[in-house]
Amino acid sequence: MPSVKSGTRKITIEPVTRVEGHGKVTIKLDENNKVIQSRFHIVEFRGFERFIQGRPYWEAPVLVQRLCGICPVSHHLCASKAMDVIVGVPSDSLTPTADKMRRLMHYGQFFQSHVLHFFHLASPDLLFGVNSDPLKRNIIGVIQAFPEIAKKAVLMRKFGQEVIHLTAGKKIHGTGAIPGGVNKHLTSAERDELLVGTPELNADIMVAWIQEGLALFKDYHLKNKEFIDGFAAFPSNYMSLVRKDGALDLYHGVLRAVDPEGKKIFDQVDYQNYADYISEEVRSWTYMKFPYFQSLGMEKGWYRVGPLARLNTCDFIPTPLAQKEFEQYKAYSKGKPSGSSMHMHWARLIEALHAAEKIRELLNDPDLISGELVKTGVRMGEGVGLLEAPRGTLFHHYRVDPNDQITMCNLIVSTTSNNEGMNRAVSWVAENVISGQREIPEGMLNQVEVAIRAYDPCLSCATHAVGQMPLEVVLEDRDGMVLDRKVKNSNG
Amino acid sequence: MEQGHVNLTIDGKEILAKDGQTIVQAARDNGIFVPTLCDFRSLNPAGTCRICTVKVAGRFVPSCTTPVSYGMVVENETAELTDLRRALIEMLFVEGNHMCPSCEKSGNCELQALAHRYRIVVPRFPFLFPVQKVEARLQHLFIEHKRCIQCLRCVRGVKAKDGHDIFGFIRRGSDVRIALDVNDPDAVSEETAKKAMEICPVGALIQKRVGFKVPIGQRKFDRKPEGSPS
Numbered sequence: 001m002p003s004v005k006s007g008t009r010k011i012t013i014e015p016v017t018r019v020e021g022h023g024k025v026t027i028k029l030d031e032n033n034k035v036i037q038s039r040f041h042i043v044e045f046r047g048f049e050r051f052i053q054g055r056p057y058w059e060a061p062v063l064v065q066r067l068c069g070i071c072p073v074s075h076h077l078c079a080s081k082a083m084d085v086i087v088g089v090p091s092d093s094l095t096p097t098a099d100k101m102r103r104l105m106h107y108g109q110f111f112q113s114h115v116l117h118f119f120h121l122a123s124p125d126l127l128f129g130v131n132s133d134p135l136k137r138n139i140i141g142v143i144q145a146f147p148e149i150a151k152k153a154v155l156m157r158k159f160g161q162e163v164i165h166l167t168a169g170k171k172i173h174g175t176g177a178i179p180g181g182v183n184k185h186l187t188s189a190e191r192d193e194l195l196v197g198t199p200e201l202n203a204d205i206m207v208a209w210i211q212e213g214l215a216l217f218k219d220y221h222l223k224n225k226e227f228i229d230g231f232a233a234f235p236s237n238y239m240s241l242v243r244k245d246g247a248l249d250l251y252h253g254v255l256r257a258v259d260p261e262g263k264k265i266f267d268q269v270d271y272q273n274y275a276d277y278i279s280e281e282v283r284s285w286t287y288m289k290f291p292y293f294q295s296l297g298m299e300k301g302w303y304r305v306g307p308l309a310r311l312n313t314c315d316f317i318p319t320p321l322a323q324k325e326f327e328q329y330k331a332y333s334k335g336k337p338s339g340s341s342m343h344m345h346w347a348r349l350i351e352a353l354h355a356a357e358k359i360r361e362l363l364n365d366p367d368l369i370s371g372e373l374v375k376t377g378v379r380m381g382e383g384v385g386l387l388e389a390p391r392g393t394l395f396h397h398y399r400v401d402p403n404d405q406i407t408m409c410n411l412i413v414s415t416t417s418n419n420e421g422m423n424r425a426v427s428w429v430a431e432n433v434i435s436g437q438r439e440i441p442e443g444m445l446n447q448v449e450v451a452i453r454a455y456d457p458c459l460s461c462a463t464h465a466v467g468q469m470p471l472e473v474v475l476e477d478r479d480g481m482v483l484d485r486k487v488k489n490s491n492g
Numbered sequence: 493m494e495q496g497h498v499n500l501t502i503d504g505k506e507i508l509a510k511d512g513q514t515i516v517q518a519a520r521d522n523g524i525f526v527p528t529l530c531d532f533r534s535l536n537p538a539g540t541c542r543i544c545t546v547k548v549a550g551r552f553v554p555s556c557t558t559p560v561s562y563g564m565v566v567e568n569e570t571a572e573l574t575d576l577r578r579a580l581i582e583m584l585f586v587e588g589n590h591m592c593p594s595c596e597k598s599g600n601c602e603l604q605a606l607a608h609r610y611r612i613v614v615p616r617f618p619f620l621f622p623v624q625k626v627e628a629r630l631q632h633l634f635i636e637h638k639r640c641i642q643c644l645r646c647v648r649g650v651k652a653k654d655g656h657d658i659f660g661f662i663r664r665g666s667d668v669r670i671a672l673d674v675n676d677p678d679a680v681s682e683e684t685a686k687k688a689m690e691i692c693p694v695g696a697l698i699q700k701r702v703g704f705k706v707p708i709g710q711r712k713f714d715r716k717p718e719g720s721p722s
Binding site: 168184403 | 593594596626628629634698700701702703704705706707708709710
């Protein structure tokens, strides 16, 4: 709501919609309606890193996945990877069955999450336009106006959820991965349920439908080049996990970071040593930290993660259909990293296709049906788990004492890594769309949300703080004079 | 009537019970479900939890400690008793800290299974949020004091090889808690920890390093929900 005092105005967008979690954006305008500051705040806190302390280590994969209802599998598997190290069985030495069952779960998660992100949450902006009627610009509007697309989106998400169900025991918050392995095989009946399934729900159909989704995006891109290429486009560093040979690998590998020109900042980094490469900065106005590359410092060392970053860092995609799309995608940016926030959706759909191909490939693997489930090794006191979650690189770092209790936990989630990028995307919209306008219609403010949604429809896992911290909203003019102040204390 | 047997009715159904049996034993033998928590089949009854309360001649009695008698008329599945049992289960939930979503006993927990059976979503009583530390110093056993429902099953059922007690209870009233000698490294072997976890109806006694090895779908109450026909 704009407040007019001393000639300055502050626009607050709260809550940010079609985004899971609680976010807030504030934009400060001067007397000529020019933007003087914009910020993307995270206004909730979770405290998982604190209350996991004292818990037995084998509980971590099941407890920390409660951070999220969209991508619990990422947290479940990432904590399991850290606990693999704790029990002396690093993730690349798991049994073939354990590795493949976990990967299947992970690709199922990627598929359903990417489908949800693009079709359910972001596509209304593309299908109806960012300035269209907000009453129509949502998933219900998509169901009414584009029933075929909506139906396929719902079924694709269902398929991904089924993969998770059969590998983790539940669609949300299962228990499939345990330290050193997994707790179940896939039965041949379960495999057939996914591989053969029904005419509307099987691995082949999923590959075909996600290709249709990609075609839809590419068609829209062709007609709206300026918007897709230019909207919230800016250069940055990028980081992701890659396989040792440079292939896209969403589950395990080494860390690679590149600069805006694609030059490697670091490569082949064992993520157990991540703390030698990445630090986190705390700022007073948000509960989210700002990570950066130590070698470049706080100012220049910020980076982006996620689909855009992954396709900017990897050399190739190890499945044929996704590789073909990747080649087209890379050719479009002439082999250089893409800095466009909206290309995130393009990259996301290519990854969803890769996930569908991997699911189909894995389902034909006999290791899922039989083989050793768990291994044990020499117990360690500290371990880092790392994987690519749908929104980007996810770090889980734990220390465990000789009594098996967790004594330290540090989580760096994708949204935290993208914090600076998302703030810059919001600033881009503030400066390029809102600044200097006398009237600011809803559609213009929606574009701020469009920028945030390109990165992440989910903010809830990204906050660290714990305790009864009051929330405070302060309205200031350009000289820092307080115009209005609202304080929420710990009793609400 | 057969010799050594008595006739009685439970909810109007006439049944034959062995002389000397408790009501809950007679009910089980006749395929009638009476909920229990502190009762464990191989142990002498303790009557601590009162979940098995039934009504006999207008009085509430624990069915695990009350012997059958000739012509006894027992009320079991009535609205009044269901509400009473539900209240008892809810009280156990609010006075502890039962975090089912991350508890490795989930799916094998008798308290959780009863809550499912009685369709308890939110307890009617305020949570007490007890602050009780965990005991993690033993090599094979992890003790979650805040999950203990004081059923005494571990005290009654888990003994050392020479027959001595391993578990005991200290303090009184709401402060009562399980105690054992944590400084004796041999007090709880791996085998004892396994048995303790099996005998504990909730997640208070946890054998270390085995959590979540049984997948969802194959846990005890996934296969057969509490109170379903055997």
